[in-house]
Amino acid sequence: MEQQTPLLEVKNFSVSFKQYGKGLKQNVTQVISNFTLDLYPGEIMAIVGASGSGKSLLAHAILGILPSNAYINGSIKYKGEELTQKDKEQLRGKEISLIPQSVGYLDPLMKTGKQIDSPLKSVKSTVKSIMSRFHMADGVKNKYPFQLSGGMARRVLIGTALTSGAHLIIADEPTPGLHKSMVDETLSTLKELAGNGRGVLMITHDIDLAFIIADKIAVFNKGRSVEVVDAKAFEASPDYVKHPYSKALWHALPQNGFHSIRSKDYGDDIDAIQDAQGGEA
Numbered sequence: 001m002e003q004q005t006p007l008l009e010v011k012n013f014s015v016s017f018k019q020y021g022k023g024l025k026q027n028v029t030q031v032i033s034n035f036t037l038d039l040y041p042g043e044i045m046a047i048v049g050a051s052g053s054g055k056s057l058l059a060h061a062i063l064g065i066l067p068s069n070a071y072i073n074g075s076i077k078y079k080g081e082e083l084t085q086k087d088k089e090q091l092r093g094k095e096i097s098l099i100p101q102s103v104g105y106l107d108p109l110m111k112t113g114k115q116i117d118s119p120l121k122s123v124k125s126t127v128k129s130i131m132s133r134f135h136m137a138d139g140v141k142n143k144y145p146f147q148l149s150g151g152m153a154r155r156v157l158i159g160t161a162l163t164s165g166a167h168l169i170i171a172d173e174p175t176p177g178l179h180k181s182m183v184d185e186t187l188s189t190l191k192e193l194a195g196n197g198r199g200v201l202m203i204t205h206d207i208d209l210a211f212i213i214a215d216k217i218a219v220f221n222k223g224r225s226v227e228v229v230d231a232k233a234f235e236a237s238p239d240y241v242k243h244p245y246s247k248a249l250w251h252a253l254p255q256n257g258f259h260s261i262r263s264k265d266y267g268d269d270i271d272a273i274q275d276a277q278g279g280e281a
Ligand SMILES: Nc1ncnc2c1ncn2[C@@H]1O[C@H](COP(=O)(O)OP(=O)(O)OP(=O)(O)O)[C@@H](O)[C@H]1O
Pocket: 017, 019, 031, 049, 050, 051, 052, 053, 054, 055, 056, 057, 058, 067, 069, 101, 205
């Protein structure tokens, strides 16, 4: 069988931050280490991990929107081609679309309808259809982001992914603050995008959401992927996963006993890996 080219290939990828500590001492902190994943067209991969484990930074690295004190290493390929910062800037919002964790990413000066609207002929969803799908009154299209509630702003962000025409959609915690019916609608939207041959990377700390729609789950702990597993098999049994952190995540679910989990008990700490002396020699 011919092997398909992955839509997204991340290999041996790391992100570090340089920060100035006391005096002129410069600390380098590695927040993502040796991360590897392949995402194929039509696939939904969930990245599941605790708060602060580096999930959003991974999304921002793929989009090329890391803060200026961040340093990256390793490879990110899109459709088989290594992505440069310039490529990322060109693909962002077009081929690669982010549903950001914070609703603050909406353009504050642009009416919501305009933000959802797509200039692409190939895009079937209209502003009107998205407003009705996500239960927003037609008048919402004429509002500015500051006039929206948090949940409504979130629905607008999800709408933009539907009209972007992007081949790769990265949804960074797309559902907090949404009512159950809107959570379901969001998940079915992501499923629909994958059904149309797009690749979806869904970042979440809620493993139950991952079980509902993901094909594969990458378990993320302290900036490392501890393993990438089949979602259905993982949902069925903790015996299927190898890493103790993945097993602990399974046992922490309410339906599996609600056992508390302390992420620091698993894996090595990736704290300051290197202290460099700053200033003049
Ligand atoms: N500009 C920065 N300088 C230094 N450290 C940073 C910077 N931005 C983020 N970090 C650190 O990187 C780590 C990972 O952050 P990230 O936002 O990716 O976590 P996350 O997994 O998305 O968490 P959450 O589930 O809360 O959204 C955090 O420990 C954070 O403190």
